[in-house]
Amino acid sequence: MEDVRSRSWLDFVHMPVLMDHKYYGQTGEGEKLEIPEADVGIISGGVRNEKEKHVTEEMRKKCGTLIALGSCACYGGIPALANMFPLEALYQKVYRESKTTEPGDTPAENIPPLLDRVYGVDEIVPVDVYIPGCPTNPDLIVKALTALLEGKSFKLPERSVCDECPLKREKKAAGGAIKRTLDSVDFKLGEPYEHTRCFMEQGYLCLGPVTLAGCGHKEGDNGVTVPRCIKGHMPCRGCFGPIRKGANPMVDMMSAISSIGLDAKQVEDRRALLNRYIGAQNRLRPLPERPKR
Numbered sequence: 001m002e003d004v005r006s007r008s009w010l011d012f013v014h015m016p017v018l019m020d021h022k023y024y025g026q027t028g029e030g031e032k033l034e035i036p037e038a039d040v041g042i043i044s045g046g047v048r049n050e051k052e053k054h055v056t057e058e059m060r061k062k063c064g065t066l067i068a069l070g071s072c073a074c075y076g077g078i079p080a081l082a083n084m085f086p087l088e089a090l091y092q093k094v095y096r097e098s099k100t101t102e103p104g105d106t107p108a109e110n111i112p113p114l115l116d117r118v119y120g121v122d123e124i125v126p127v128d129v130y131i132p133g134c135p136t137n138p139d140l141i142v143k144a145l146t147a148l149l150e151g152k153s154f155k156l157p158e159r160s161v162c163d164e165c166p167l168k169r170e171k172k173a174a175g176g177a178i179k180r181t182l183d184s185v186d187f188k189l190g191e192p193y194e195h196t197r198c199f200m201e202q203g204y205l206c207l208g209p210v211t212l213a214g215c216g217h218k219e220g221d222n223g224v225t226v227p228r229c230i231k232g233h234m235p236c237r238g239c240f241g242p243i244r245k246g247a248n249p250m251v252d253m254m255s256a257i258s259s260i261g262l263d264a265k266q267v268e269d270r271r272a273l274l275n276r277y278i279g280a281q282n283r284l285r286p287l288p289e290r291p292k293r
């Protein structure tokens, strides 16, 4: 392949959202999946069915560097919450038990079969660069591509959203109860960020302590970096995923909640809530059925 670092332009050779490039020839005449070779390939979305698995494997063969873009590609994302249920239970719910659907058979013709669960891209093929987030921070895409053009690697530093958050922390909660996220946080509008108390210390579940930093934007030339949701007066929901591979945000979050004096048992539906964006990588699995009473 040509060394693109000597070039001042980039070619897009395959981009389904912008280009009408079919996988099996423009009229479906091809017998083999066809993706052109490229120096860099970007995959968004997790791997849910046979077709996506095939495309992912083909992308790996054809691309020098493979980027997983967004939390679905990196960790399964929201769709991987389905990994909490066996496939048959999902079919049953969607096609036969849903109140808004006429009960019927599970569709099987002319659609790719589902895999047993949702997979992150790196559970199917090796990934070179991870750019998580739901959605990600566009600056990170620019930084990653620029680094690749300069022949460098790209990896987000292992820092938490809290490490970047400018809100004031006193290391203890202001009250004992965990509040609903839809209640409004106390935010000192128009004042420096450090005049507003940490949302978790205000009693709101904020996943900043266990979430990888990277979503934040610098305010002004010499200003502080503010995580995206904090700037929007909302607690972090954990969309950038774990701070390092192999970490267990659910366990770490329970400990962070308890450490400031909140009662971790008040967090409802903990397994889903604290693994909301990271259900692939075998993080979420169906629980064994409880014996009926």
Ligand code: SF4
Pocket: 161, 162, 165, 166, 167, 169, 197, 198, 199, 200, 201, 206, 207, 208, 209, 227, 230, 235, 236
């Ligand atoms: S818990 Fe949330 S609000 Fe508190 S410092 Fe961390 S990111 Fe900021």
Ligand code: SF4
Pocket: 133, 134, 161, 211, 212, 215, 216, 227, 228, 229, 230, 235, 236, 237, 238, 239, 240, 241
């Ligand atoms: S603050 Fe948390 S949920 Fe919000 S964009 Fe950043 S990582 Fe995602």
